[in-house]
Amino acid sequence: MKWETVIGLEVHTQLATRSKIFSGSSTAFGAAPNTQASAVDIALPGVLPVLNKGAVECAIKFGLAIGATLNRVNVFDRKNYFYPDLPKGYQISQLAKPIVEGGALKIVVPSTDSGQSEDKVVHLTRAHLEEDAGKSLHEDFHGMTGIDLNRAGTPLLEIVSEPEMRSSAEAVAYARALHTLVTWIGICDGNMQEGSFRVDANVSVRPVGQAEFGTRREIKNLNSFKFLQQAIDYEVHWQIETLEDGGRIEQATVLFDPDTGETRMMRSKEDAHDYRYFPDPDLLPVKLDEPWIEAVRAALPELPAAMQARFQNDYGVSVYDATVLTGSRALADYFEGVARACGQGKLAANWVMGELSAALNKAELDIAQSPVSATQLGTLIARIQDGTLSGKLAKQVFEGLWEGAGEVDAIIEARGLKQMSDTGELEKIVDEVLAANPKSVEEFRAGKEKAFNALVGQVMKASRGKANPAQVNELLKARLQ
C-alpha cells in the first residue's frame, strides 16, 4: 500500500523581550537559579499578573508578517495542570481568542531527486501568547528534584500550523522559514540550544487517496532541524510498519531520543491531561487599537518573501538561491552589498554561497563575522568581470582578503596575480606548448577532444595560471585549425 504522511507543527518561540510576560523580572539566559524569579513568577499568594506591552507587540509583528488576522480583542485563559515547575498550578495561555489567527508562510523545499526546488505555501492555524514554565533538574538531590523558576513567566508565542506538510523535508523547510522569519523581524533570538525555538511535530499517516487523517502522535520538544527530520522519518516508518503489521496507532505523546534515533511513548491519550481551560479572571481582555497596529506595520523591515522576489527580479538569481540568500537578514544584507559593489547579481550569489560560505563554515564563523567585507568581495568580482582576474586567480586574491592582506587591487599587485593581457606573450607560450606536445596535437587532430583540454592545461601551467582561459582557447583553436 502507498502511504501519505501528514505533519503539522507547533513551534514555541521565546520572545526577545527584556522582561517577563506578566512580571518585571529579567529574561536574560544563564543567571544563577531563581535569581530572576519574582513574587509573581513563584506564585506567592495575592500577586497579580500585569501584561508586558513588548510581548504583545512581538505577536502583532508576527501576525502582520504572515498576513494573519489580528484579533482586536483577545483573551488569556488558564490551562490547569500540576507540575512542580509550574508554581501557580496553571499556565496562562490563550485558547478561544488567540491574538493571531490564520496567515501563511511560503516555503521552498529542496528536492533531492531532480535538483529542482519546489515552492509551497503552508497555512497557519493560529499563534497565541503564553508563559513558559520553570525548569526541573532531576540530577541527584538526595532523591528529590531541583526547581529553577528563572524561566517561569518567560513570554512565548506558540505558532500552530495546519496539517499541510507531507514529508520531513517539508516540515524542516517550514521550520526553517519560520525560524528565519521570527529572527528577521526581531521577535526571537532563534537560539535553539538555549530553547528559544522548540518544535513539536504532529505526525500521522494514511493510505494515499484517503480523505480523513490517520491517528496522530505528537513528538515533543525537538530543538534542532536535524532532530526534527530524524524524528519524523523514524515516526513515519514506525507508524507504517505498525499498520502494515495489522496493528493500530493510538493517539499519544512521544519523545525523540537523539542517541538511538527513535521515538518512545511519553503518555497515551488515556492519561492525557484535562486542562480545564477557563478565562483568567486576573487578566482583562487585551485590546489592539489601529494606531498601534499601523505603527508596528510601518516599522517592519522588508520581509524575506518580498526580498526573495526582489533578488530574483533585480539580480537574476534563481528561486533557490534567493531563498538561501535570505536565510538571515545579515546574509541578505551582505549579498546585496556584494551585488551592488560589482553589479553582477548571479556572480555575487555564486561567490557568497560558494567560496565565502565554505570559508565561513570551515572557520565556524557567522556571516556577520566575515573577515572579507561585502565591498571587498564586490570589488573582487568586478576584477573578474573586467578581465583583470581569472576565476582561479580570484580565488587566490580571496585567500589574501581572508587573511587580511589588504584591499583587492593591492593584493593583485603585491602578489603579481594580474591575468596576462599581452597577446604576444601568450602566443609565444602557446607555440612553445604546441611544439613540446606533438602527441597531444596529433591526438586532437585525430578527433580526441580530451587532448585539447590537456593542451589548455599545459598553457595555463606555463603561464603560472595567469593566462585568460578564454583567450587560450581561442588561440589554441586558431593554431590547430
Added chain:
Amino acid sequence: MSLSPDDVKRIARLARIETSDAEAQATQAQLNTIFDLIAAMQAVDTRGIAPMAHAQEVFQRLRDDAVTETDRHAAFQAVAPAVENGLYLVPKVIE
C-alpha cells in the same frame, strides 16, 4: 446536566483534593445546585449577544517592557521547606 459521584471524584483528583465518599456525596449535591443555576441561566435567550471574557467592558492595561524586579531569592527561599544550590527541592516527579 448533573454530576455523578464518579465525576466528582475525578474532578477532585484533577485538583489534587483528597475526598472521602461522604465528602464526595455532599459535594455532589452542592455542585449540582450550581449546575441548576447554570441551567437556569442558559435558558435565557442570548442570540446576537457577543460572549464576554470579563464582567466589565474594560481592557487590560499594559506594562512597558522593562526589568523592575530585583533578586529576592534569599528572602523567598528562607520560607521554602528544602533548598539546595539556589534550587527549590521537591519530591521527584518525572513526566
